[in-house]
Amino acid sequence: MSEIILELDNIIKKYENQEVIKNMSLTINKGEFLTLLGPSGCGKTTTLRIIAGFETPTSGSVLLEGSHVENKQPNERNVNTVFQNYALFPHMNVFDNIAYALKIRKVNKVEIKKRVSKMLSLVQLEGYEKRKTDQLSGGQKQRVAIGRALINNPQILLLDEPLGALDLKLRKQMQVELKKLQKKLQITFVYVTHDQDEALNMSDRIAVMNEGIIEQLGTPEDIYERPATKFVAGFIGESNLFNTKIKKIDEERISVQLGENKMNVNYKNYDNSKAKESYVLIRPENIKYSTSKPQFGLIAIIKEHSYIGSIIKTTMELESGQEIIVCDYDKKKDLIGIGSEVWMSFEPEDVVIVEEG
Incomplete structure (x- = not known):
């Protein structure tokens, strides 16, 4: 039986009396790759930000390994986020970007070097330690962002359309690499995209969202072969x-x-x-x-x-x-x-x- 790592229980999120998340409940299993899929404005990024702690739900609970975290700050949750624009520090080189969280926690220099070296190997960036971020390609920048997010061994990695800025060929290559990385690390990934092919290729399960609700939750095969609603049937394939x-x-x-x-x-x-x-x-x-x-x-x-x-x-x-x-x-x-x-x-x-x- 799968172990639940994250639970959203009856989440409602309002902005100026407009409900953007409507009584959502969702459980995410430890070590799975779950994708929030839907069109722009459906609430998927808001859901991700609620999990991360950047947004507080109007009502409802967020439980991380059974503990309530809905009112905790992002740095109080063992959850990290990779954003679409990567949010790298342009004045720092690759090594310092990846090491940033460890330096904030005052980890000793020997341990920092050891862990950053391991992470550089993991994201295939050995030899790029001294490069500034403006000297990197889009795919390399994404690897730095992932390395920086993983260096603290988060329980969950949140990814907000991280491949959206890449060209088609590189995007498909990075899909394969991300899935391999997730399987190797056995870390729970919660991934946001509007790209149906991306979701079908990478996910263990997909939550198809529309206007603040989950229309269907299932495996890629379930979603494609047995769509539950007219919206899902039209959006997937x-x-x-x-x-x-x-x-x-x-x-x-x-x-x-x-x-x-x-x-x-x-x-x-x-x-x-x-x-x-x-x-x-x-x-x-x-x-x-x-x-x-x-x-x-x-x-x-x-x-x-x-x-x-x-x-x-x-x-x-x-x-x-x-x-x-x-x-x-x-x-x-x-x-x-x-x-x-x-x-x-x-x-x-x-x-x-x-x-x-």
Whole structure:
């Protein structure tokens, strides 16, 4: 059983009577990589600042290893933060930036040198000790910031969009390095981002936030394959959402009707009382199309083919006017011409039901 290291209990945060965090409860396990994911203004950075102690919740509790810390200052919590702008000291070299917290605590010079050397090795910056921060690349600056945050062995490392200022190639490289570092140190990481790919690639669990609440908490696979709400389905990856008739048949099956077409789907414990608030989700990679009529299908018109590296993305339009996205990983097959009429289909096991949210 996982050991809980941090608990947010019924957190509310108001600014001038506006609730930016709405009765949030969340538990974070020791040694896990948890990501707060959502659009700008959803409350994820405010949540991180409450954990760090830079913000005090209007109400609710923050418990670190079972002890209340909601009213404690940042330096009274064994939690460190890496900011998006890194917040390095420009007048100090790499060694002094990383050693700063130890010097404040008056650790002896021999111990400081030993621990900084170990940290430089850990973040792959050996030989950069005497460099000023303005002589470093973006990725190197980020490593210095991480080294400085880790030097005191915090229980939790908080990271507020630390890769946002990096170019795409370096960002992907740093994602891999950060995940390896977290696994090696077994320190709890709480990571804030609006980048869904970043969250899916790095996280043990993801909390998808929207307007101050957590819409869904789960593994990357859960969030992508089984989104709980329309918002999560639309925010994570590309989605085809159908507002359709759904009827419960029994505890194991539902009936889905799209236009004149009806199919029965294995779907446990569907709540029929929410039928008017539910949608059918089909991911683009799970849709097929051809000129031959399938057992279950909808007529569509090909609008566009786009080459996107490893996939061909096809946009088509249904008779209802709804646009559908299809992703195909077979780039060698012959593409059906623009303006052609095709049959769009999918397998019953690829149906996911999501609520309005």
